[in-house]
Amino acid sequence: MENAIEAKGLKKFYKDVKAVNGVDFTIQTGEIFSLLGPNGAGKTTIINLLTGLFPPNAGDAFIFGNSIKKEPLKAKALMGVVPQEIALYEDLSARENLVFWGKLYGLRGKPLQARVDEVLELIGLRDRQRQRVSKYSGGMKRRVNIGIAMLHLPKLVVMDEPTVGIDPQSRRHIMDNVLALNKQGMTVLYTTHYMEEAQELSDHIAIMDQGKIVASGTHAELVKLVGEQDRVELTLSQDGDKVLKEWKKVKGVSKVDQDGERITLLATDSNAVLPDLFRIANQFNARISSIAIHEPNLETVFLHLTGKALRD
Amino acid sequence: MRRLFDIVWKDICQTVRSPMAALFLLVMPLLFTTFFGLIFQGAADEDAVSEKPVVALVVGEEETPILNELRSLILETGELNVEVFAASDYPDPCVLFEEQSVIAVLVLPENFYFSLQEQIPATLYVDETSSEGQTALYTIQHIFSQEQILYSTSMAAMQAVDEQLPYSSDQEFQAAFEQVLAKANQSWDEKAITVSMERTVSSATDDFHIESAYDQSSPGMLVQFTISGLMGIAIIFVQERRTKTMQRMLTTATSRSTILIAHSLSMFFIIVAQQIILVLSGHFLFGVDYLREPLAILLVIVAFALWVGGMGVLMGVTAKNEDQVVLFSLIAMFLFTALGGAWFTLEGTSETFYAIARHTPGAQVMRGFQNIIVRKQGFSSVLEPVGMLFLYAILFYIAAILIFKKNKE
Numbered sequence: 001m002e003n004a005i006e007a008k009g010l011k012k013f014y015k016d017v018k019a020v021n022g023v024d025f026t027i028q029t030g031e032i033f034s035l036l037g038p039n040g041a042g043k044t045t046i047i048n049l050l051t052g053l054f055p056p057n058a059g060d061a062f063i064f065g066n067s068i069k070k071e072p073l074k075a076k077a078l079m080g081v082v083p084q085e086i087a088l089y090e091d092l093s094a095r096e097n098l099v100f101w102g103k104l105y106g107l108r109g110k111p112l113q114a115r116v117d118e119v120l121e122l123i124g125l126r127d128r129q130r131q132r133v134s135k136y137s138g139g140m141k142r143r144v145n146i147g148i149a150m151l152h153l154p155k156l157v158v159m160d161e162p163t164v165g166i167d168p169q170s171r172r173h174i175m176d177n178v179l180a181l182n183k184q185g186m187t188v189l190y191t192t193h194y195m196e197e198a199q200e201l202s203d204h205i206a207i208m209d210q211g212k213i214v215a216s217g218t219h220a221e222l223v224k225l226v227g228e229q230d231r232v233e234l235t236l237s238q239d240g241d242k243v244l245k246e247w248k249k250v251k252g253v254s255k256v257d258q259d260g261e262r263i264t265l266l267a268t269d270s271n272a273v274l275p276d277l278f279r280i281a282n283q284f285n286a287r288i289s290s291i292a293i294h295e296p297n298l299e300t301v302f303l304h305l306t307g308k309a310l311r312d
Numbered sequence: 313m314r315r316l317f318d319i320v321w322k323d324i325c326q327t328v329r330s331p332m333a334a335l336f337l338l339v340m341p342l343l344f345t346t347f348f349g350l351i352f353q354g355a356a357d358e359d360a361v362s363e364k365p366v367v368a369l370v371v372g373e374e375e376t377p378i379l380n381e382l383r384s385l386i387l388e389t390g391e392l393n394v395e396v397f398a399a400s401d402y403p404d405p406c407v408l409f410e411e412q413s414v415i416a417v418l419v420l421p422e423n424f425y426f427s428l429q430e431q432i433p434a435t436l437y438v439d440e441t442s443s444e445g446q447t448a449l450y451t452i453q454h455i456f457s458q459e460q461i462l463y464s465t466s467m468a469a470m471q472a473v474d475e476q477l478p479y480s481s482d483q484e485f486q487a488a489f490e491q492v493l494a495k496a497n498q499s500w501d502e503k504a505i506t507v508s509m510e511r512t513v514s515s516a517t518d519d520f521h522i523e524s525a526y527d528q529s530s531p532g533m534l535v536q537f538t539i540s541g542l543m544g545i546a547i548i549f550v551q552e553r554r555t556k557t558m559q560r561m562l563t564t565a566t567s568r569s570t571i572l573i574a575h576s577l578s579m580f581f582i583i584v585a586q587q588i589i590l591v592l593s594g595h596f597l598f599g600v601d602y603l604r605e606p607l608a609i610l611l612v613i614v615a616f617a618l619w620v621g622g623m624g625v626l627m628g629v630t631a632k633n634e635d636q637v638v639l640f641s642l643i644a645m646f647l648f649t650a651l652g653g654a655w656f657t658l659e660g661t662s663e664t665f666y667a668i669a670r671h672t673p674g675a676q677v678m679r680g681f682q683n684i685i686v687r688k689q690g691f692s693s694v695l696e697p698v699g700m701l702f703l704y705a706i707l708f709y710i711a712a713i714l715i716f717k718k719n720k721e
C-alpha cells in the first residue's frame with residue numbers, strides 16, 4: 001500500500017537555528033507514528049512543513065504520493081491538522097467553530113451538519129455546543145481543537161502535542177479518541193514530548209533532538225538500543241560537580257545528566273554501581289535524598305542517544 | 313471562492329456579536345453627531361438668516377405696491393432673501409452676481425404694470441444649472457403664477473390709469489378692472505417674466521453655506537467613526553495570527569490571498585452597512601438631506617469603504633499586536649478626520665492648511681457628502697472626490713499586498 005507520508009531530506013533553517021536539519025522518515029498507511037522529542041527539537045517545524053505553512057529550505061515530503069512542494073493543495077486536502085496551539089475563534093461557539101472549519105475543509109449543507117453532530121458526540125461536547133469557546137476549560141478547548149481536524153474524515157490526521165497543558169481526564173479522552181480513530185483506519189502522525197504517550201499509542205516512533213531524528217523504530221526496537229541498561233534517577237542534596245565527576249568514572253555508568261538537583265544516569269547493572277555511588281557521595285559530604293531505578297524505556301533511550309534526560 | 317464567503321460570513325458574525333463593534337460603529341457616531349450638532353446649532357442659526365441666498369430686485373422706481381408685494385411674497389417662502397437695487401445704478405444687472413450670495417437677479421421694467429399690457433416682461437437672470445439657481449427660478453415662477461400677484465398688478469395698473477384719467481364711477485372702474493384682469497390672466501403665464509440663463513460664479517467654496525449644524529456633524533462623525541471602525545478588521549488579522557487560526561486556515565487548502573481578500577471584503581461590507589445606517593439616521597433623525605441624491609451618496613459610501621478597507625488591511629498586515637492596531641487606528645482617525653474637515657469645515661482654515669488638507673482622503677469624503685447635502689449639487693459633483701478615493705484605496709491595497717507577501721516567511 002501507498003505510504004501516508006514520506007519525508008526526504010527535509011530542512012528548515014531560521015536565522016541562527018537549524019530547526020529541522022535533514023529529516024527522513026516514512027509513515028505507513030494505517031499506523032500511528034510518533035515524533036518524540038523535547039521542546040525545541042523541531043517537531044512543530046516538521047508539522048508546519050508537512051502542512052504547507054512554509055516551504056522547506058531543502059528536501060520534500062509526499063502525502064499519499066503528493067509532493068508538498070508541487071501539489072500542496074492536493075496534499076492538504078488529504079490531511080486533518082491539529083495545531084499545537086488552540087486555534088479556535090473564542091467568540092464563536094463550539095458548533096459555529098466546527099461549522100466554519102468544516103466549510104473550509106469543503107463540507108457543505110446537510111452532510112456538514114451531520115458530521116458536526118458526530119464530531120460533537122465524539123469529543124463529548126454535544127451538551128455545550130452552543131456555548132462560546134471562551135467559556136470552555138483548557139481541556140474542552142483542546143477537544144474542539146482536535147475535533148476540527150476530524151470533520152472531513154481525512155485519511156491522515158496530524159496532531160502536534162494535542163495533550164499539552166490539560167487535566168489527566170481530558171488527556172485520557174484524547175488518547176482514547178486517537179486510538180479509536182486509528183481503528184477506523186485513519187493514519188495518525190502524533191508529536192509529543194511525553195514518552196508514555198508515544199509508548200502507548202505508537203506503532204512506530206521517531207526520536208528527535210536538535211532538528212534531527214536520532215533513532216526510529218517500534219518501541220521494542222528502540223528499547224533494544226540501550227541494551228541492558230537501567231536508568232537511575234537521584235536527587236542530590238547539594239551542588240555536586242565533583243561528585244558527578246567521580247560518578248562518571250565508576251565502572252558500569254555510561255551517561256550522566258544533571259538538571260539542578262536532579263541527576264539521571266545510565267548503568268549496566270544498577271545493583272552493582274549503587275554502593276559506589278553512595279560511597280563517593282559520602283566522600284564529598286553530599287547526601288542522596290532520593291533514588292529511583294527504572295527498567296529501560298524511551299526515556300532511557302533518549303538519555304542513551306543524546307546524553308540528556310527527556311524532561312517535561 | 314466559496315471559502316472566501318465563508319470567511320466573510322464568519323467575520324461578519326464576529327463583528328455583529330462584538331459589543332465593542334456596535335459601540336464604535338453606531339452608538340458613538342450617533343451620540344457625537346447629536347453632541348456636535350447641539351454645540352454648533354446656535355451658531356448656524358444665527359448665520360442662517362444672513363446666509364440665505366439673495367434675489368436681487370432691480371427696479372426703476374422704489375416703493376411701488378407691486379414691488380412691495382413681490383418682496384413680501386418672496387420672503388414668505390423662507391428660502392430666499394431679497395435686496396432691492398435701482399436700475400439706474402446697474403445698467404448691467406448681471407454684475408450683481410458678484411455680490412455675496414446673490415443667486416438670481418430679477419429686473420422689473422419701469423412701470424411694470426403698464427408694461428404688462430404692452431407685453432414687456434420682467435427678466436429673471438439665473439443659473440439654472442446650480443441647484444440654488446433652480447430653487448430661485450421655481451420660487452419666482454411660482455410667485456408670478458399666483459392669483460394674488462395677478463390681481464395686485466392689474467389693480468396697480470388700473471390705479472395708475474385712474475390717477476391720470478379718473479373713471480367717472482366705481483362701476484366704470486370695476487368694469488375696466490375686470491377687463492384688465494381678464495387680459496392679464498390670458499397672457500400672464502408665459503409673458504410675465506422671461507428667464508435669462510446666467511452662469512453665476514458657483515465654485516464649490518463660494519457655494520458653501522452650512523444651514524444646519526448637523527450638515528457638518530453628521531458627515532463629520534460618519535467619517536470619524538468609519539475610520540475608527542477599521543480597528544475591527546485590523547484586529548481580526550492580528551487575532552488570527554496570534555491565535556494561529558490564520559495558520560490553521562492555511563492548512564485547509566485556503567490560500568493567503570483568499571484570506572486577505574475575504575477580510576477586505578468583510579471590512580467593506582461592514583463599513584458600507586455602518587454608513588448606510590448612519591446616513592439614514594442622519595437623514596431621518598437629524599434632517600440632513602442625504603437622500604436628495606441617493607445614488608451619489610451611495611457612490612461616496614462605496615468609495616469611502618474601499619479606502620478604509622484598504623487602510624484596515626494594511627494595518628492588519630503591519631501591526632504586530634492588538635495594542636498597535638488600536639494605536640495605529642487612533643492615529644489614522646485623528647489625522648484623517650482633522651485634515652478631512654470632519655470636525656470643522658476646511659473652508660474656514662488657513663490657506664496653507666487648506667491647500668494640503670483638501671487633498672487628503674478624508675476631505676474627499678466630506679466634499680463628496682457636502683456637495684450633495686450642503687452645496688446641493690448634482691450627481692456629477694461627487695465623481696471627482698469618488699475618483700480620488702478610489703485612487704487612495706488602490707494605493708493602500710497595493711501597500712498591504714506587498715507587505716502581506718513579504719511576511720510569508
Ligand SMILES: Nc1ncnc2c1ncn2[C@@H]1O[C@H](COP(=O)(O)OP(=O)(O)O)[C@@H](O)[C@H]1O
Binds near residue numbers: 018038042046
Ligand atoms: N519562527 C521562528 N523563528 C526562529 N526560530 C524558530 C521559529 N520557530 C521555531 N524556531 C526554532 O526552531 C527550533 C524548533 O522549534 P519547534 O519546531 O517549535 O520545536 P518543538 O515543536 O519540537 O518544540 C527551536 O529552537 C525554535 O526556537
Ligand SMILES: [Mg+2]
Binds near residue numbers: 161
Ligand atoms: Mg512544538
